[in-house]
Amino acid sequence: MTLTRTQIDLVRHSFALVEPIAPQAAALFYSHLFAADPMLRPMFRGDMQMQGQRLMQMMAAAVSLLEMPEQLNTALRKLGQRHVGYGVQDQHYPTVGAALIRTLSDGLGEQFTPEVRAAWVTMYAMVSQAMMDAAREMEPAAA
Numbered sequence: 098m099t100l101t102r103t104q105i106d107l108v109r110h111s112f113a114l115v116e117p118i119a120p121q122a123a124a125l126f127y128s129h130l131f132a133a134d135p136m137l138r139p140m141f142r143g144d145m146q147m148q149g150q151r152l153m154q155m156m157a158a159a160v161s162l163l164e165m166p167e168q169l170n171t172a173l174r175k176l177g178q179r180h181v182g183y184g185v186q187d188q189h190y191p192t193v194g195a196a197l198i199r200t201l202s203d204g205l206g207e208q209f210t211p212e213v214r215a216a217w218v219t220m221y222a223m224v225s226q227a228m229m230d231a232a233r234e235m236e237p238a239a240a
Contacts, residue, residue, distance in 0.1 A: 098223045104216035105163045111213050112160045115204050116153070122204050123149025129196040137192070140184050159224060170227050177228030181235055190225040197221060 100108070115122050127145060131138050141148055155176065162169035201217055202209045 098219065098226065099166065100163060100216065100219055100223070103212075104219055107213050107216040108163065108220050109160055111201065111205055111208065111217070112156065114208060115201065116157065118204065119153040120146065120149060122200060123152050125203060126152065126196055126200040129199045130193060133196055134189075134192045137189065159220075163220070173224055173227035174231035177231035178235055180228060181232045185232070187229050187232075190229060194218075194221045194225060 124145075127141070127149065158172065159169060162172065198214065198217060198221070202214070205213070
């Protein structure tokens with residue numbers, strides 16, 4: 098799964114609009130996430146502001162690597178493997194994706210056009226698939 102040049106541009110442009118409000122966007126994301134699945138809340142220990150900063154930094158890194166799929170895939174695989182240790186399972190990824198899309202929709206308003214939404218949905222599908230694949234590859238070693 099890859100993004101088209103147009104989708105990359107849409108993701109980059111829309112993320113640039115979110116970056117100035119990164120702390121608020123992160124807080125909104127976690128609000129949506131925990132409202133959708135309160136059982137995820139215990140996975141997040143510690144300072145949620147710091148967690149939000151890490152989320153936004155990882156998103157910025159992913160957006161910056163969209164034209165470098167090998168580097169992006171390597172980073173996503175490492176991230177997916179780390180998330181196994183936090184208790185993340187495949188069924189959590191759709192909930193996270195829905196919270197992300199809702200956050201972007203809330204934050205961007207009218208600028209979150211159907212084309213922008215489709216670009217982010219495609220990007221998140223690519224990101225989550227790489228992370229889940231890496232996590233699954235760890236399972237036999239853990240057994």
